Amino acid sequence: MTDRGTSLDPWYDSYAQRTAGLSASEVRALFAVASRPEVVSLAGGMPFVSALPRELVTGSIDRVMEHDAAMALQYGGGQGLRTLREHIVDIMALEGVRASAEDVVVTTGSQHALDLVTRLFIDPGDVVLAESPSYVGAIGVFRSYQAETVHVAMDDQGLVPEALRETIARLRAAGKRMKFLYTIPNFHNPAGVTMSRERRIEILDICRSNQILVLEDNPYGLLWFDEPAPQAIRSIDEDGVVYLGSFSKTLAPGFRVGWALAPHAVREKLVLANESAVLAPNSFGQYVVNAYLDAADWKAQITTFRGLYAERRDAMLAALAEFLPDLQWTTPNGGFFVWLTLPDQLDSKAMLPRAVKELVAYTPGTAFFADGRGGGQMRLSFCYPTPEQIRTGVKRLATVVNDELELIETFGTAARPAPVPDAAQTVSAPPPNMS
Amino acid sequence: MTDRGTSLDPWYDSYAQRTAGLSASEVRALFAVASRPEVVSLAGGMPFVSALPRELVTGSIDRVMEHDAAMALQYGGGQGLRTLREHIVDIMALEGVRASAEDVVVTTGSQHALDLVTRLFIDPGDVVLAESPSYVGAIGVFRSYQAETVHVAMDDQGLVPEALRETIARLRAAGKRMKFLYTIPNFHNPAGVTMSRERRIEILDICRSNQILVLEDNPYGLLWFDEPAPQAIRSIDEDGVVYLGSFSKTLAPGFRVGWALAPHAVREKLVLANESAVLAPNSFGQYVVNAYLDAADWKAQITTFRGLYAERRDAMLAALAEFLPDLQWTTPNGGFFVWLTLPDQLDSKAMLPRAVKELVAYTPGTAFFADGRGGGQMRLSFCYPTPEQIRTGVKRLATVVNDELELIETFGTAARPAPVPDAAQTVSAPPPNMS
Numbered sequence: 001m002t003d004r005g006t007s008l009d010p011w012y013d014s015y016a017q018r019t020a021g022l023s024a025s026e027v028r029a030l031f032a033v034a035s036r037p038e039v040v041s042l043a044g045g046m047p048f049v050s051a052l053p054r055e056l057v058t059g060s061i062d063r064v065m066e067h068d069a070a071m072a073l074q075y076g077g078g079q080g081l082r083t084l085r086e087h088i089v090d091i092m093a094l095e096g097v098r099a100s101a102e103d104v105v106v107t108t109g110s111q112h113a114l115d116l117v118t119r120l121f122i123d124p125g126d127v128v129l130a131e132s133p134s135y136v137g138a139i140g141v142f143r144s145y146q147a148e149t150v151h152v153a154m155d156d157q158g159l160v161p162e163a164l165r166e167t168i169a170r171l172r173a174a175g176k177r178m179k180f181l182y183t184i185p186n187f188h189n190p191a192g193v194t195m196s197r198e199r200r201i202e203i204l205d206i207c208r209s210n211q212i213l214v215l216e217d218n219p220y221g222l223l224w225f226d227e228p229a230p231q232a233i234r235s236i237d238e239d240g241v242v243y244l245g246s247f248s249k250t251l252a253p254g255f256r257v258g259w260a261l262a263p264h265a266v267r268e269k270l271v272l273a274n275e276s277a278v279l280a281p282n283s284f285g286q287y288v289v290n291a292y293l294d295a296a297d298w299k300a301q302i303t304t305f306r307g308l309y310a311e312r313r314d315a316m317l318a319a320l321a322e323f324l325p326d327l328q329w330t331t332p333n334g335g336f337f338v339w340l341t342l343p344d345q346l347d348s349k350a351m352l353p354r355a356v357k358e359l360v361a362y363t364p365g366t367a368f369f370a371d372g373r374g375g376g377q378m379r380l381s382f383c384y385p386t387p388e389q390i391r392t393g394v395k396r397l398a399t400v401v402n403d404e405l406e407l408i409e410t411f412g413t414a415a416r417p418a419p420v421p422d423a424a425q426t427v428s429a430p431p432p433n434m435s
Numbered sequence: 436m437t438d439r440g441t442s443l444d445p446w447y448d449s450y451a452q453r454t455a456g457l458s459a460s461e462v463r464a465l466f467a468v469a470s471r472p473e474v475v476s477l478a479g480g481m482p483f484v485s486a487l488p489r490e491l492v493t494g495s496i497d498r499v500m501e502h503d504a505a506m507a508l509q510y511g512g513g514q515g516l517r518t519l520r521e522h523i524v525d526i527m528a529l530e531g532v533r534a535s536a537e538d539v540v541v542t543t544g545s546q547h548a549l550d551l552v553t554r555l556f557i558d559p560g561d562v563v564l565a566e567s568p569s570y571v572g573a574i575g576v577f578r579s580y581q582a583e584t585v586h587v588a589m590d591d592q593g594l595v596p597e598a599l600r601e602t603i604a605r606l607r608a609a610g611k612r613m614k615f616l617y618t619i620p621n622f623h624n625p626a627g628v629t630m631s632r633e634r635r636i637e638i639l640d641i642c643r644s645n646q647i648l649v650l651e652d653n654p655y656g657l658l659w660f661d662e663p664a665p666q667a668i669r670s671i672d673e674d675g676v677v678y679l680g681s682f683s684k685t686l687a688p689g690f691r692v693g694w695a696l697a698p699h700a701v702r703e704k705l706v707l708a709n710e711s712a713v714l715a716p717n718s719f720g721q722y723v724v725n726a727y728l729d730a731a732d733w734k735a736q737i738t739t740f741r742g743l744y745a746e747r748r749d750a751m752l753a754a755l756a757e758f759l760p761d762l763q764w765t766t767p768n769g770g771f772f773v774w775l776t777l778p779d780q781l782d783s784k785a786m787l788p789r790a791v792k793e794l795v796a797y798t799p800g801t802a803f804f805a806d807g808r809g810g811g812q813m814r815l816s817f818c819y820p821t822p823e824q825i826r827t828g829v830k831r832l833a834t835v836v837n838d839e840l841e842l843i844e845t846f847g848t849a850a851r852p853a854p855v856p857d858a859a860q861t862v863s864a865p866p867p868n869m870s
Contacts, residue, residue: 009700010674011648014614016558016580022707049508057508058500065493073484073492073687108543108691108713115712119579123451140711144554145451179449213446239445252508254718256543265444272457276579277550278543279572282717283689 017124021143034361040393042316042380043361045189045336049252051308052301057252060291064284072287078275080106080259081286087293088245088259095221096231097243099261105270106281110219110246110258115141116273117215117242117260121179122147127171129181131159133339133368133377135189135217138182142370148176149370156330158195159183161202168210180213180242186229187220187335190368190379194333197230204233208240219246219258220335222302225310229334239263247289249336250302255285309336315387316380319394324401329380336383339365341376342401345408348378351400360396452559456578469796475828477751477815478796480624480771484687486743487736492687495726499719507722513710515541515694516718519725523680523694526728530656531666532678534696540705541716545654545681545693550576551708552650552677552695556614557582562606564616566594568774568803568812570624570652573617577805583611584805591765593630594618596637603645615648615677621664622655622770625803625814629768632665639668643675654681654693655770657737660745664769674698682724684771685737690720744771750822751815754829759836764815771818774800776811777836780843783813786835795831 034041064072079085085101092099107113114137122128124146130138132151142149150171153163164181171178181203185195195203207214216233234243246258262270274281292298316338320329328341340362342348349364363381365374380397382390469476499507514520520536527534542548549572557563559581565573567586577584585606588598599616606613616638620630630638642649651668669678681693697705709716727733751773755764763776775797777783784799798816800809815832817825 009698011556011698011701014556014646014648015704016554016556016561018558019555019704022704022711024703024707046510050505052508054500054504057504061496061500065489065496069489069492070485071689073487073689075481075683075688108717111714112712119451120454120457121446121449121451123453126451137711137714144708144711211445211449213449248510252719253510253714254506254508254722256713256715256717263444263446266446268459269450269454269457272459273579276457276572276575277547277712278691279546279688280691282543282691282720284687284720284723285717287689288719 018144018146021146031361034356039356039359039361040385040389040396041361042382042385042390042393042397043363044381044384046384047249047253047305047336048308048384049254051305052252056292056296056301057288059295060288063291063295064287068287072284074283076280076283076286078280079271080104080281081283081290084257084286084290084293085259087290091222092232092234092243092245092261095218095229096235097261098235103261103264103267105260105262105267105274106286107258107260107274108278108281109248109253109256110217110244110260111137111141112274112277113244113258113260113270114138114215114217116270116277117180117262117266118142118145118147119273120266120269121213123177125177127176127178129164129167129178129212130370131183131188131191133190133365133374134182134370135184136363136367138217139368139370142182147179151369151371151373154188154191154193156193158185158188158193158199159203161199161206164203164206168206168212178210178212180215181207182215182217183233184217185233186218187223187332187337189220189335190337190363190365191339192330192332192335192337193339194229200230200233201236204236204240208237214241215244216241217244219244219249222250223306223309224334225306225313226333234261242266250305251289251292251298255289256282257285257289306334309334309383312382312385312387312390313338315390316382316394319391323395323398327401336381338380338382340378340380342378343405344376346401346404347375349375351404354404355397355400358396358400360393360400362397453579453581456581466796469791474791474794474796475820475824475831476796477817477820477825477828477832478798479816479819481819482684482688482740482771483743483819484689486739487687491727491731491736492723495723495730498726498730499722503722507719509718511715511718511721513715514706515539515716516721516725519692519721519728520694522725522728526657527667527669527678527680527696530653530664531670532696533670538696538699538702540695540697540702540709541721542693542695542709543713543716544683544688544691545652545679545695546572546576547709547712548679548693548695548705549573549650549652551705551712552615552697553577553580553582554708555701555704556648558612560612562611562613564599564602564613564647565805566618566623566626568625568800568809569617570619571798571802573652574803574805577617582614586804586806586808589623589626589628591628593620593623593628593634594638596634596641599638599641603641603647613645613647615650616642617650617652618668619652620668621653622658622767622772624655624770625772625798625800626774627765627767627770627772628774629664635665635668636671639671639675643672649676650679651676652679654679654684657685658741658744659769660741660748661768669696677701685740686724686727686733690724691717692720692724741769744769744818747817747820747822747825748773750825751817751829754826758830758833762836771816773815773817775813775815777813778840779811781836781839782810784810786839789839790832790835793831793835795828795835797832
């Protein structure tokens, strides 16, 4: 599905060049199967919204309809609701960010902020630097603007500064134009690791001295387990960082309310780009989120979410230790994801159909690379299934892994289907509620 | 504001080429002034949502929170809610369109459908054909994708087929690549005219034989006054037309729920582009709109809106006949807008500050052209102000027009400020709630 059309399509010759980067996932059909109730899905990134007391939401909606209905039903401004932006400033202060509501732009989820920032900066052929691995939805956006995504190595302290320096030097020597570094410093999706304080300072410094903007994506920052993450990169520097935030994980994704905090000149352009794309983010959702922040004890609710997800993280780590003790995985201190490394002989994408047959689903690591890597890894999510389901899922996964290893021991690697060779196809975008 | 940055902007050299097309309106500050309550604004395109009985909306929201809360708060699919798409198919049938819910994509307002279709088809330098004048928000989108918008003449029967043929021939001879014709056939924004049935057939035929896609934008179609508009262009042909619809005018814009109906292969790409840009349109708004369509007598509500807007149209036409009898204007049979032509000596943009000083606002015609034309026209909206306010506003406008004419008679055209010469600047995008 990476071609620009088919000969049955009368508009085959009319599409823009950028559509070559629009590819459906080859695992999409599998994910549809995986959404059956008997399958334990460790694939999705859906927050567990059932833990949000219904009355907190209905109370907020009732207040909006009572006091602000005419405005909530009407077009709003392209920058977003002023009072909501003031709340957002308070929220960011929890991660050390000092900002003015003037420099916040509300967007249709932080995904659209990612799209709009890319639109502002990327000409075809420009380079985006990203962690190795990186968020599948970001790789898709960069591709849709014909950027080249270049991955930079990370370890359990996050992005590796020396690798960043080397990559920049190599790309510069090759005459490449690097526009920004895309990073998820906290509870990384998919890797589950957190960038250390020292690394944040050093990496910002490297980017500044190379005139590379930092795009800091932080949807999970408040969902820490054992201790808070270091303060945001944006807390160190105002001019060099565009910060992306979201209510999708701390409240609910269904309102599609996220935001960007940007240097002033960038913010002006972001508002114009937002207006051009959607006129304005949805007023109704903004008013409801605003009313929720006005009246509900949202910090207590975030504490509830933290406890919930921490329990699930613990369940996953315990199950991995019990059922797959010989494998390696990351130990996230927050967020939704564990990154699992398979034995050398196994391929996560090739193995997925067998896993789904065993009633467990995960996201193959190939989804998180722009260059075809990732076959040796997978992302496991602990956000949506219960601790019991997580244990069952990991147990089933262990069965699949061990069966595969046994097959290969008996018959050699011919026992597994060859991985899809086309690198373009391996940047598979799972359906959005899976990512 | 048409430059890509200023020397005070540290990212001045980093922006993408397409940002050259991102320009704030020079009348933006004026519109801010015009939003003061003492000003009668004939500038905006805001529907009169106060005419929507509040209990219809709260009833729909209550049903969503009672029965579908977990889904409405969660991420949805990139194509949009299935049951809502089925309702949309029924709505389009009212305008003669036969479609399958499979070929509908729900978007963040129809503005985002416009953005996504342009993203799929436009490479820099490609041509979009559009009516003369055309919707300011569409011109902005085309510009943001570096398309060249070429206007085609229209008269009181809509787009002129002979002009379309000549334009296509001329552009083809010049080696231009024409991707689609953007048209608003019903109650045109800003021109207020409706394309005749015969023209629809002929124009579709011209586009088909030239392999040019038709992008039919129809936000106002159900809001007819004296008689329904002819059936949609999409009713004549499935493969050659992408049809855009919206709930912003028939329900409320604050939910940002619109849609595209596209040929199958285009639809597949639209869903992928939608997912890349925003993951999914907001679930909550979709569920509320769906519940409204399930349970409310929405056809009766549209009849109410029709009566309301017809009364305001009548008030505007009567006021124009009373206070500006020597000028020319269009007589819309639906929608929100009248297009007024000024005496030759006057310039609608230059005159706007004086109008706002006299406490009336309008949108200068220059906003609706990509090529600097429109100084001799203005758009007057009758959707939001009451009939009494409309009469007051037109009376004030007449004072401004007559004062200007008198000044020019006395002092010559030096009496008015020179129009801004840079054509790029004249494609002013008013803030979205004004467009």
